[in-house]
Amino acid sequence: MSPITGTPILTAAEMRSAEAAHGDSAFLMEQAGQGIAGAIRRLVAGAEVLILCGPGNNGGDGYVAARLLREQGHAVRIAAAGEPKSDLARAARTRWDGPVEPLAEAQPAPVLVDALFGTGLSRPLPDGVATDLHRLAEAARFRVAIDLPSGVASDDGCCLSMVPRFDLTLALGSAKPAHLLYPAAGLMGEVRLIDLGLAPVSRASVMRRADLPEPGPASHKYSRGMVAVVAGRMGGAAELAAVSALRAGAGYVLHLGGRDPKGAPHAVVRRRWSAEALDDVRIGAVVIGPGLGRDDDARARLDAVLASGRPLVIDGDALHLLDPDAPRGAPAILTPHQGEFDALFGKGEGSRIDRARAAAARSGATVVLKGPDTVIADPDGRVIVATGGSPWLSTAGTGDVLAGATGAMLSAGLSPFDAATAAVRLHGRAAVACGRSFIADDLAAALSRVR
Ligand SMILES: NC(=O)C1=CN([C@@H]2O[C@H](COP(=O)(O)OP(=O)(O)OC[C@H]3O[C@@H](n4cnc5c(N)ncnc54)[C@H](OP(=O)(O)O)[C@@H]3O)[C@@H](O)[C@H]2O)[C@@H](O)CC1
Numbered sequence: 001m002s003p004i005t006g007t008p009i010l011t012a013a014e015m016r017s018a019e020a021a022h023g024d025s026a027f028l029m030e031q032a033g034q035g036i037a038g039a040i041r042r043l044v045a046g047a048e049v050l051i052l053c054g055p056g057n058n059g060g061d062g063y064v065a066a067r068l069l070r071e072q073g074h075a076v077r078i079a080a081a082g083e084p085k086s087d088l089a090r091a092a093r094t095r096w097d098g099p100v101e102p103l104a105e106a107q108p109a110p111v112l113v114d115a116l117f118g119t120g121l122s123r124p125l126p127d128g129v130a131t132d133l134h135r136l137a138e139a140a141r142f143r144v145a146i147d148l149p150s151g152v153a154s155d156d157g158c159c160l161s162m163v164p165r166f167d168l169t170l171a172l173g174s175a176k177p178a179h180l181l182y183p184a185a186g187l188m189g190e191v192r193l194i195d196l197g198l199a200p201v202s203r204a205s206v207m208r209r210a211d212l213p214e215p216g217p218a219s220h221k222y223s224r225g226m227v228a229v230v231a232g233r234m235g236g237a238a239e240l241a242a243v244s245a246l247r248a249g250a251g252y253v254l255h256l257g258g259r260d261p262k263g264a265p266h267a268v269v270r271r272r273w274s275a276e277a278l279d280d281v282r283i284g285a286v287v288i289g290p291g292l293g294r295d296d297d298a299r300a301r302l303d304a305v306l307a308s309g310r311p312l313v314i315d316g317d318a319l320h321l322l323d324p325d326a327p328r329g330a331p332a333i334l335t336p337h338q339g340e341f342d343a344l345f346g347k348g349e350g351s352r353i354d355r356a357r358a359a360a361a362r363s364g365a366t367v368v369l370k371g372p373d374t375v376i377a378d379p380d381g382r383v384i385v386a387t388g389g390s391p392w393l394s395t396a397g398t399g400d401v402l403a404g405a406t407g408a409m410l411s412a413g414l415s416p417f418d419a420a421t422a423a424v425r426l427h428g429r430a431a432v433a434c435g436r437s438f439i440a441d442d443l444a445a446a447l448s449r450v451r
């Protein structure tokens with residue numbers, strides 16, 4: 001059992017291909033059962049376990065785990081929603097020599113293990129099954145989901161039925177989109193990986209430690225990265241982005257336009273807005289959007305920035321003015337939240353991973369689709385899904401902080417994908433370091449502490 005950080009994310013179809021490529025599904029199920037039994041043994045300290053088994057291979061995993069737990073002297077019962085339908089599940093059921101209770105009649109146990117449905121769930125749970133799952137989950141002290149909580153759709157994290165809250169979800173072989181994407185991700189408790197030795201390959205993975213650029217002995221302020229932040233109607237947002245760029249590690253931040261607020265950091269260099277200011281070849285990234293406004297003046301500034309040929313971070317209001325299909329002369333990172341994303345790219349089909357990836361391919365920009373499950377997608381198809389942020393990030397100005405931090409990483413010479421990943425990671429860590437009920441200014445300050 002290990003953390004899922006850094007692991008590949010596979011759809012149900014990709015999981016089936018990985019299983020087929022391995023060639024020995026019975027061995028994989030035995031491995032899964034061993035991992036599950038081992039995890040449960042370690043975690044529940046002898047308490048009685050009730051395993052709910054479904055008709056497919058998720059149920060098969062449950063039968064194997066039950067047999068192994070029983071062989072080791074653990075108190076375990078099984079309740080099933082019907083007979084096994086797959087060959088593997090039937091074989092696993094045959095090797096279980098204890099009774100199998102009908103699900104509707106099952107009495108609760110302190111530990112509930114849900115092996116009803118996994119990646120094969122294709123429709124809402126039958127009403128009776130959903131009711132029994134809730135009844136038994138509510139009565140249990142500790143709830144474990146095998147691979148996925150029953151009722152969640154593996155590929156997009158939607159709930160096809162009402163899903164109870166779990167304390168632990170044991171992801172088998174690889175992470176699935178639902179382990180990261182909400183609402184499903186919010187119901188899983190801690191997600192841990194049981195390695196099946198599949199070595200699955202995917203272009204999508206769960207975020208792990210990001211390498212942040214470090215200054216060396218020969219570094220100077222321009223080599224650390226020079227960021228220009230283009231201000232607009234609401235000065236505070238651009239101020240936050242500018243300060244955040246410095247605190248995330250930029251060597252020089254130029255704030256173009258807007259007023260000079262009292263008490264603002266003296267480290268930010270301020271100039272009036274002019275398109276010519278962007279001619280400075282030392283500028284490694286331009287951040288535009290925070291507080292920009294959406295009027296003609298804002299549009300003119302965006303047009304000038306797009307024409308400058310500098311690497312771009314496009315956020316906030318600028319996303320409302322942008323034509324995502326228009327060619328750009330420089331790399332760009334777009335940082336929309338879901339509302340801005342929908343306005344820019346349309347509602348679209350598929351999971352947040354699918355949609356962010358399609359948007360990146362369409363726009364030719366790296367897309368950071370922000371949320372509790374931030375998805376970073378590159379035009380070349382790579383995707384990273386972030387974990388470990390904080391629900392307290394849902395406050396005004398935190399997006400401006402991310403835009404500034406992203407500008408810092410881009411100006412330091414990271415590729416847009418690596419810059420976005422590093423900034424999202426740093427921003428999430430800073431949010432966690434801030435604790436509860438912080439404001440965006442605290443978050444900007446925490447970027448330095450976390451670095
Ligand atoms: N891939 C791997 O490498 C490994 C995978 N492993 C395990 O296999 C799991 C995937 O197994 P799986 O494909 O058999 O799917 P699973 O989730 O058990 O359900 C399918 C069954 O449920 C049925 N059914 C579906 N929806 C339903 C509904 N709403 N209400 C009622 N019935 C419904 C469906 O019937 P049908 O839709 O055909 O009518 C079918 O009979 C995976 O999560 C992991 O635990 C490990 O063993 C080791 C390695």
Ligand SMILES: [K+]
Pocket residue numbers: 058114115116117118145146147148149150
């Ligand atoms: K399950």
